[in-house]
Amino acid sequence: MMRIMEIKEINNKEVWEGFLLQCPEKTFLDSWNWGEFQKKMEEKIWRLGIYNDQELIGLALIIKIKAKRGTFIFAPHSPAVAPLSGAGGPNIKSKILEILINKLKEIAKQEKASFIRVAPIWEKSEENIRIFKKLGFREAPIHIHPELTWELDINFSEEELLAGMRKTTRYLIKQAEKNPEIEIIKSQNINDLEKFSQLLNKTAFRHHFTAFSLNYLKNQFSCFNPNNEMVIFLGKHKGEIISSAIMIYWQKIGFYHHGASLSQNNKVPVSYLLQWEAIKEAKNRGCRKYNFWGIAPFPNRKHSWAGLTLFKMGFGGYKKEYLKTQDLPLNFSYYLTYFFERVRKIKRGL
8 A cells, every 4th residue: 555655855875776676676866876967067956766665666867957958857767766566557557657756847837948868777678658647747858868779688698698799790790809909998097087088089080979078087987986877998909999988887787878980890800809799798797688789770770870870789688768858847947948948950951
């Protein structure tokens, strides 16, 4: 029987991370350290816990976003919910969201925000769509974090994982392993972020997107690295770095967080070996799953991520689709933001 539900702020890292260990659906965007990173970026945050009769049953990291297009309250990959067998029945997820949104409306009013944006960590289903729609939400014009990801179960031997890959992917990994001119370096030295950043800027110029700043990357690194949760991979060919990636390893999941490469990497399979080394690192750390992060809706070959999606899918795995990012408009200013973001999405080819 469901009793008194209430919201409380959580200020204890062990309570926060301990609860997330129970949650089947989560990403590092729910982590304590992601909140610490937001504070380093001078963003205002709230760590909210949803309690049912004093028992913690859900949580959400909340961020105030101040952008040119307007101020809004954002919940990335939230709310994270523990397995819901027992008390509350099938309506408890709806109750969790309802009490959370009531709290977010209070925060939005205090912070003069024009809307609330939630990027749910809930799988896409008719039931979950109805829960958000009932509370007045509409689909957002853009997404900030992945709604469609590619994941790989790595509870298998290396031989079995290789056997589950696309034939071409497996061949290119084997060729790269035999090539003495290819070297993959694992680093947890913050100075190597500059090497990644230089490569990222070249990638951004080639593909017409805005790269994250070096300061942004260093702030992430300074939050995750003390817990041994972030690794920089540098892929070299003839001594030149032509591929690089930043991985997060958190709560037995490996995440392909950032990636960059030079155009000549298409002819030399450095990225394939680099990704394989990152997967093996996840296995060595006891991870059960490897998350390749965002992919394009397929089979959309015109999408700007189409080539990257094909690359990721080649390693084997399965698609995971979350609900579309949801917006709750609070005043007319939201619709100006909606128009601006809609136009930007079209220009980006997403």
